Amino acid sequence: MSVEISVNLRKKIDEIKKKFPRDKSPILPLLHAFQDEFGYISVEIEEEVAKIVGVSPVYVREVSTFYSMFNNKPVGKYHIQVCGNISCWLRGYDEIVEYIKKKLGIEIGETTPDGKFTLSRVECLGMCDQAPVMQINGDFYGNLTPEKIDEILDNLE
C-alpha cells in the first residue's frame, strides 16, 4: 500500500527538504507534516519518508516510535498524554491516570468508542515544576487534580 500525497503535502515536503543541508536531517519535520495530514504515522508513511530521505524504513521507524509526539496508530479527537516520568510520578501520576481511566472507561493506549479521547502515557513533557502534567493535543495542563481533570475534559467539545 502506498500513501496518497496531496498537492499541499507535496509542497510542504519540498519546502522542508530545501531547509536541510543533509538528506537524513528532515526526518522529524517530515514526520510532523505527515502526521498533520493523516493524524498518525502508519507503517506505509514510514516507508514513504524513508524513500524521501534515502534511508531504510527501519531507521525512520526507530525515530517515529521513539518520540511520543508521533502516534503510531489513529488517535481520537483529543489525545490525552500524561507524563509518567519521575517528577510527575512522585507527584501523583498513578492517581491521575487511574482517575482518567475510570472517567473515560479506557486503558492506556485505548480510544473511547465515540472516537473522542485517546489516553497515552508519555515521557517528560518538560514542565516538571508543575507536576503532575498532561498534554492534550497542543495544550499543556499542570498541577493536576481529579477536580481539575473534570473541568478540563468536561469543557472539551
Add this chain to the structure above:
Amino acid sequence: MSEKIKVTINGKEILTTPDKTILQVAEENGIDIPHYCYHPGLPVAGNCRMCLVEVEGARKLQTACSTQVRDGMVVRTDTPQVKEAVRQVLEFMLINHPLDCPVCDQAGECGLQDYYMEYGQYDPKFIENKNKKSKKATPIGKYVILDQERCILCARCVRFTRFITKTEEIGIFNRGDHSEVDLFPGKELNNRYTGNLVDICPVGAMTCRDFRFKCRVWYLEEFDSICPGCSRGCNIKIYYNPHRPHKADGNRVLRFKPRFNPEVNRYWMCDDGRYGYKFIDENRIMYPLKGKEEVYLDEAINSFVSLLKESIPDRTFYLLSANSTNEELFATKKFFVDNYKLENIFLPDEDIFTGDRDDLLITEDKHPNTNGVKAIFNILYKDLIKLDELRELLEEKSISLLIVNRHELPEDVLDFIKENGIKLVYLGTNFNKTSKAADLVFPISVFAEKEGSFINVDKRFQKFSSRLEPLGVSMPEWVLFNRLSELMEFPVYYSSYMNIFKHMISEVGAFKNIDLNNINKYGVLVEL
C-alpha cells in the same frame, strides 16, 4: 599510524598505537573488560555502559570501547569504583530480564550469566513488576528466534543488518524501558547471513531454530575446520556432542560457527554453509558395497584391483571431485596419472558456475577445493567437462570402467552405463544416484573426519584437522589409494598423513612457497 605511544593499564606499561581504543589495547594484552555492545566486527555504539573504566584525570568513568588511547594515559579496570559501576549497570539490565535460564538455549554461553557471576551477585532491590514485551520465542526468519524480554538492547543485531548485510530488517523501536528490538512490521529476516545474529547476540534474545534444545552447550566439544560449502573456505569451528550421542538422534555434529580469519571471512559465515553440516551424519556411506551388498574392505579392494587390471588406461575414465582435499588429489594423481598412466581424468563443471554469489562471502563455485584440483592436476577452467556431455565422451572413447568421485551422474549417463555394461566404481561420502547404480562403492570420510587442506577462491591454502572418527570404515581417499597401490605393486606408499603432506608440499610446484614448519593459522597464498 605506526607512531608508538605508552599506555598504562592496571599498572602494566603497554606500547601501542593511538588508533586503538582502551578496550582493544586491554584485550590485546589479556586484560578483560566486560562489554556487550562492542563487537570487533561492528562499528562502535557505546550504549551498554558495561565497559566503564577509570582514566586518570577524567572526572567520570569512561567507556573503554569508545575512548581512544592517548600517550601517557593511565587506566584502571580493577578499582572498587569500576566494579561497583559495572555491578550497577548489570543490575539495571536485569531489571526486566525474565528468569529464563533453565529454559534458555543461551545458558552456558550467555553474557548475562557470565558477568553476573563475575560482577553481579547482588540482592535485587527491584520490587516493581517486570515489563512484558510483545514477542516471546517468535521466529523472525528461517533460522532465528527472537525473545524480546531477554534482549539487553545492545544493538549488535541492528548494526549487523545495517552495516554488514546492509539489509536493515531489524531496529530498536519505542523508548526507555518500552524499547523493543524487532523487525520492521510485515517483514522477515531477509539475508543469507542470519545465523551470525545468533552468534553476536550476547544473550538469549536471538537463538538458533536449528540448534535450540538439541544439546546444552556445556556438553559440546569443538575443533577448528574449514567450511566446504563454497570456494570462500570460511574458517569455522565444528561443535560436536561426544558425551551424549543418544541426544539429537545420535548426530555427532550439531552446529558450525565462524572462526575469525581477517583474510577470509572475518567474523562471519553464510547460512548455507552454517546449516549445511547435516551431510556429516546423515545418509552416509559407511561400508564398502559390491553389487549393493555390504562387503569387507579387502574384498572390495580386491575387486577394484581386478577391474583396474581388466580395463586398460585408454578405456578407463575418472571423474575428479573438487571436494577432495589436496592430499587426496595428490594421491589420486600419483596413483592414476603417474602409475596407472590414465589420461581420461577430468573435473566436471558441476556446481562451479552457479552464478550465485554476493559481495560479502558467498562464491559461485560450491566446492571448497577447485583451486586444489587446478594446482595438482593443472586443470584449467577451459578443460572442465560438462556432465551432460559425459555420455558422448564415454561412447567416443569406448570406456569400460568409470570411476566417479562424489558426483551425481545424470540419468541418461546412468542408463547408458547400464545398457553398455560399463563398470561403475563410486568413491564418496554420502549416498546418491551414482552410488546406488555403482558396482563398487567405497566409503570416504567427510572433511570433518580427516586432516587435510583446501585452496580457496583467492588461492589461500588452508589446513584443517579433525577430532571426529570416520564413520564405519570410511577413510580418506589417500588411504584407499595406499591400499590399491600395494596390490597394484605401484611404488608410492604413504605411511601417514604428515608423510603425504610433506611429499605433496615438496612435489607440487604451486606449493613451493609453503614453509612446512611455519604455516600461518590464517593460511598461505600459493601461486597458481
